[in-house]
Amino acid sequence: MRMTSRVCVTVGAGSTLLAALLATPVSPAAAQGSLSMQGFGYPIGGQSARSQGSGSALAGIDPQTPLNPASIVLNGRLQAYGQYEPEFRTVTIGGNSTKTTTSRFPLFMVTGHQNKATVALSFSSLMDRTWINTYADTQSLGSERIASTVLTQSVGGIADARLAVAWTFTEYFHVGGAVHLYPGDNKVSVGRIFSDSVHAGNFDVTNAYTFAGSALSLGAVYVVAKAHLILSGDLRLGGQLAMRLGDSTKVGEGKIPFRAGMSASYDGISGSVFSVRIGTERWSDLRGLGSSSLGLKDAVDMAIGTEIAGPRISNTPVLFRAGYRTRGLPFTYGATAVTESSIGGGIGVPFIGGRTILDVGASRATRNVPGISEKSWLVSVGIGIRP
Numbered sequence: 001m002r003m004t005s006r007v008c009v010t011v012g013a014g015s016t017l018l019a020a021l022l023a024t025p026v027s028p029a030a031a032q033g034s035l036s037m038q039g040f041g042y043p044i045g046g047q048s049a050r051s052q053g054s055g056s057a058l059a060g061i062d063p064q065t066p067l068n069p070a071s072i073v074l075n076g077r078l079q080a081y082g083q084y085e086p087e088f089r090t091v092t093i094g095g096n097s098t099k100t101t102t103s104r105f106p107l108f109m110v111t112g113h114q115n116k117a118t119v120a121l122s123f124s125s126l127m128d129r130t131w132i133n134t135y136a137d138t139q140s141l142g143s144e145r146i147a148s149t150v151l152t153q154s155v156g157g158i159a160d161a162r163l164a165v166a167w168t169f170t171e172y173f174h175v176g177g178a179v180h181l182y183p184g185d186n187k188v189s190v191g192r193i194f195s196d197s198v199h200a201g202n203f204d205v206t207n208a209y210t211f212a213g214s215a216l217s218l219g220a221v222y223v224v225a226k227a228h229l230i231l232s233g234d235l236r237l238g239g240q241l242a243m244r245l246g247d248s249t250k251v252g253e254g255k256i257p258f259r260a261g262m263s264a265s266y267d268g269i270s271g272s273v274f275s276v277r278i279g280t281e282r283w284s285d286l287r288g289l290g291s292s293s294l295g296l297k298d299a300v301d302m303a304i305g306t307e308i309a310g311p312r313i314s315n316t317p318v319l320f321r322a323g324y325r326t327r328g329l330p331f332t333y334g335a336t337a338v339t340e341s342s343i344g345g346g347i348g349v350p351f352i353g354g355r356t357i358l359d360v361g362a363s364r365a366t367r368n369v370p371g372i373s374e375k376s377w378l379v380s381v382g383i384g385i386r387p
Contacts, residue, residue: 034091034100034131035338035367035374039294039331040186040286041129041157044106046122049083049382050307053346053361055323057275057305060232060263061221064109064359064384066122067261068219068234069164069176073118075111083107083382092373102130107382116168118176126256128157129186137192147195151204158184158211158241172223177216182241182256184211213241215256228268235260243289254289257330258282261301271309271317278302283330295332302326305344319348321361329367336369346380357384 036042047056048064059065063075087102109122132153138145159182166176191204219234238256245251261279279301287296305323312318322345329338346361361380368374 034089035333035369035372036089036329036340036376037129037131037154038329038333038338039290039296041127041154043281043330044104044125044128046107046124046126046160047380048081048107049085049346049359049361049380050319050321050348051361052085052363052378052380053321053323053344053348053359054275054305054307055303055325055342055344055363056301057263057277057303057323057325058265058273058307058321059303060219060234060261060277061230061265061273061275063111063120064107064382066107066109066120066124066160066162066164066178068221068232069120069162069178069217070166070174070219070221070234071232072111072120072164072176073113073166073168073174073221075113075118075120077113077386079109079111079384079386081107081109081111081382081384083380085378085380087376087378089374089376093371098133100131102128104128104130118166118168120162120164120166122160122162122164124160124162126158126160126182126184129154130157139192139194149193149195151189151191151193153189154186156184156186156209158182158213162217164217166219172225174221176219178218180215180217180236180256182211182213182215185209186211208246209251210244210247211241212244213256214239228266230265230267230273231263232265233260233262238285241286241289252289254287255285257285273307275306276302276304281330286330295335296330297328297332297337299328299330301328307348313350314353316350316354318350321346321348325363333369333372338367338369340365340367342366342378355386357386358382359384 046066051059051062051065060068063072064081085104085106089100091098106125111120134151137150161181162178164178168174187208189206193202215238217236222231236259243252259281263277265275267273281299284296303325307321309317326341342363342365344363349358359382363378365376
């Protein structure tokens with residue numbers, strides 16, 4: 001589908017008014033209404049509801065999280081998985097709070113297993129940039145001040161389509177590789193509505209951007225049986241990521257960020273797993289994709305969490321999860337780095353003799369810079385079906 005830039009203007013007091021309005025500066029907080037939505041958006045990262053409930057500590061060994069391609073062997077058989085994840089966000093600036101809700105379907109995966117090979121196809125989100133914000137403002141027209149409402153909106157993001165293949169060398173050692181494609185689109189609109197339409201006309205400006213990129217990822221899972229340890233490592237090697245205005249004019253080019261991570265998990269207590277994970281993401285690889293003034297910050301991601309077996313339903317245990325995570329976000333607020341810390345919890349409930357698993361995870365995330373506080377609830381609901 002071809003997407004083009006459009007400008008719709010109705011002017012009642014001359015074109016000079018439009019030029020003045022378009023030139024009026026708007027702060028990032030006022031325009032986007034969120035610390036997490038700076039730059040090209042919020043890095044979802046494709047965490048499954050199970051991983052979300054553990055604070056992402058289980059991400060390296062979770063077959064439903066498209067992070068480590070070797071982890072898909074832990075599914076063991078054919079499975080389809082889908083997830084819904086709303087976010088309830090509250091941003092407080094100068095004592096004034098704004099609440100928003102963003103609904104996402106961030107992950108879908110199908111996994112198949114044959115002998116020593118496992119294949120998985122997944123669709124997840126690299127970044128989400130969907131938000132809408134309105135605020136009151138006044139403009140001077142000669143000696144008059146005219147009340148107006150400014151509307152800013154962004155819809156879209158960058159997706160991650162992954163084809164992963166894993167191979168089991170022994171029951172203790174698995175390796176995997178994956179090819180990623182990153183399609184995306186983002187429609188950004190800015191408009192102003194005047195209360196006095198006689199002296200000033202309303203206007204809106206909309207630009208539509210598309211993205212296309214690629215990457216390779218590698219991973220391994222090693223089970224140290226005698227020590228009850230599961231060790232995992234993964235990395236992503238980013239290819240080019242191009243940004244175009246519509247489908248034609250290239251307006252920027254960067255790279256998919258390099259990413260590396262490793263985790264260690266202990267399963268010496270029957271039915272339970274305790275895990276720690278550390279990773280890094282080189283967000284500065286995106287430089288060149290946007291404005292030279294865009295603030296980018298390489299990030300470290302650390303998590304600790306657990307999964308504990310509870311009572312059984314149809315001979316399959318109910319799983320309880322909890323975890324803590326801290327990470328840097330890719331885009332700065334001015335010159336200030338934005339960090340996110342979150343506490344998560346969740347539950348996995350089996351149905352139909354374990355053929356269907358309902359995973360529910362929730363995390364309380366906090367993002368702060370001086371003068372701005374952002375808190376959100378992220379709720380993940382995932383369903384896995386094994387025929």
